[in-house]
Amino acid sequence: MSKILIVEDEESIADLERDYLELSGFEVEIENSGDVGLQRAVNEDFDLIILDLMLPEVDGFEICKKIREEKNTPVIMVSAKKDDIDKIRGLGLGADDYMTKPFSPSELVARVKAHLARYERLIGSSAQENEIIEIRGLKIDKTARRVYINDEEKTFTTKEFDLLTFLAQNPNHVFTKEELFQKIWDMESIGDIATVTVHIKKIREKIEVNTAKPQYIETIWGVGYRFKV
Numbered sequence: 001m002s003k004i005l006i007v008e009d010e011e012s013i014a015d016l017e018r019d020y021l022e023l024s025g026f027e028v029e030i031e032n033s034g035d036v037g038l039q040r041a042v043n044e045d046f047d048l049i050i051l052d053l054m055l056p057e058v059d060g061f062e063i064c065k066k067i068r069e070e071k072n073t074p075v076i077m078v079s080a081k082k083d084d085i086d087k088i089r090g091l092g093l094g095a096d097d098y099m100t101k102p103f104s105p106s107e108l109v110a111r112v113k114a115h116l117a118r119y120e121r122l123i124g125s126s127a128q129e130n131e132i133i134e135i136r137g138l139k140i141d142k143t144a145r146r147v148y149i150n151d152e153e154k155t156f157t158t159k160e161f162d163l164l165t166f167l168a169q170n171p172n173h174v175f176t177k178e179e180l181f182q183k184i185w186d187m188e189s190i191g192d193i194a195t196v197t198v199h200i201k202k203i204r205e206k207i208e209v210n211t212a213k214p215q216y217i218e219t220i221w222g223v224g225y226r227f228k229v
C-alpha cells in the first residue's frame with residue numbers, strides 16, 4: 001500500500017485530502033507544521049508527499065528544496081495563490097506537480113495515482129537492470145541509490161551520488177570541472193564550477209581511506225578529474 005504524507009496547516013483541507021486518498025486505498029499521514037513535516041519527509045519512506053506552500057515554521061519552498069537534496073519522492077505542491085504556483089514553477093525546485101486550491105479531491109486522487117505509477121515505472125525499470133557498480137571496496141547501487149564502502153553504507157546527497165556515479169560509469173576518462181558541472185547540475189544553477197570541487201571533496205571524505213592519496217577519484221592538475229580503475 002502506498003504511503004502518503006500530507007503537510008498542510010489547514011486541518012479541514014488536510015482531512016478532506018486524507019479522506020479521499022484513504023477511500024482510494026492509500027495510507028495517509030498528516031503533519032500540520034512545516035518543521036515536523038520536513039523531518040518526516042526526509043527521514044521516513046513515503047511514496048508521495050502533498051505539500052502546502054504556506055506553512056508555519058518552515059514553508060513549502062524550503063521543504064521541497066530540502067527533500068530534493070535527499071530523495072526523489074514525488075512531490076505535489078499546493079497553494080491557494082495561482083501567482084505563487086507560477087513563481088515556484090519558475091524556481092525549478094523539483095516538485096513533480098502543482099495544484100491551485102481549491103481543487104476537487106478526485107482530481108488530487110487522479111494526480112496522486114499518475115505520479116505514483118510514473119515513479120514506480122522509473123524505479124521498476126532501473127530495478128530490472130539491477131545496476132550495481134563494484135570497484136574494489138566501493139559499491140554503488142544505482143537502483144537503490146546507495147553507496148557502500150566495504151559493506152558499510154555511506155550517506156550521499158543527490159548531487160554527490162550523481163557525480164560519483166557518473167565518474168564511476170566513465171572510468172579512466174578525464175572530465176573537466178566545466179563538463180562535470182554541466183553534466184550533473186544541468187541548467188539548475190548559475191555556473192559556479194567551484195561547486196564541483198566542493199562535491200568531490202565531500203565524496204572523497206566518504207569513500208577514501210586517505211583523501212590526500214585518493215584511490216578512486218584522481219585529480220588531474222589543471223584539467224579535472226578521473227575515476228581510476
Ligand code: CA
Pocket residue numbers: 008009010052053054055
Ligand atoms: Ca497553508
